[in-house]
Amino acid sequence: MNQLRVLIADDEPLARERLQRMIEGIEGYQVVAEAATGSEVLTAVAGHTPDVVLLDIRMPGGDGLDVAESLATQTDPPAIIFCTAYDEYAIRAFEVQAAAYLLKPVRQQALADALGRAERLNRAQLQALRARPDESHHLSVTSARGTELVDMTQVRYCEADQKYVTLHHDKGETLTDLSLKALEQRFPDQLLRIHRNTLVGTRYVRALERLDDGTCQLRLTDLTDTLPVSRRHVARVRQRLREL
Structure with a gap:
């Protein structure tokens, strides 16, 4: 079974480490890269083509919402799961087609459920890409x-x-x-x-x-x-x- 590729984006090293440990305990997912700034996220997505991005909102070098909007313009964008301490951005997060919006401290079961939704989204995306005309x-x-x-x-x-x-x-x-x-x-x-x-x-x-x-x-x-x-x-x- 192919593992889904995950990118962790957070400006706090401890937050990235915590998410990494939780993903290691969830079957079917592999962390392929980390990023600490908005610009690093875009570079990492281009270099590692993750299926899912775990994205903080308040980061230097471009906040997570702007990064998500930029990624959404790609031909085959990764699914976005926001992991943040702020609940006031939830509406805008779903406007940029986020798969989930998790509040810190993120719990492993909530993360597993969100990754499952992202996986289903990715499968639907793949089917749509195969069916659609010249993209x-x-x-x-x-x-x-x-x-x-x-x-x-x-x-x-x-x-x-x-x-x-x-x-x-x-x-x-x-x-x-x-x-x-x-x-x-x-x-x-x-x-x-x-x-x-x-x-x-x-x-x-x-x-x-x-x-x-x-x-x-x-x-x-x-x-x-x-x-x-x-x-x-x-x-x-x-x-x-x-x-x-």
Whole structure:
């Protein structure tokens, strides 16, 4: 039986050691790495590909919630179990799809139950990955309507409004809580930033136009309205147009 790979992330060495000892007493799990800061977590995940991350919330170098949001943008993210002394972050923790939220001092049975939930989540993820279309240009979005799979090659533009982003695509509109930065990093071939609040689908870019007042706007295929291009992004847009 394959063991699930676990990463322990906590800035306190004694807390990491305690979790390590508890996991050693739970069959089916193996600690493959430890991390003490948010940046170390991201590095360790990239290097060790854990199935589960036991994550503290208050850590130097990026708090656990920000780290979890970053990991959630990966193609096959690890399951997250928060282990923290603070109960006020529980709602946000589950907004980033945490498998469990454990309060310190963590008890072994509670940890075992949480790891079991994470294992079931990982199996469901694997089945979904096998069944879904080409992940390199698809985004799974969960909303009140259920789970929607968006083909990012059909997205004309993405527009940020406060904490949400609207994807305007061939089939209508889809709302996501992923940031423009996360979308831009995940789909660099499909999306191009033209403004701090806007990404456009590269396949729909038609022309860059300069207005009399010196500002620029972008014209997209099958879209009547033009989109403003900020001065800081004009050079990059021109370069990308030459590459298309």
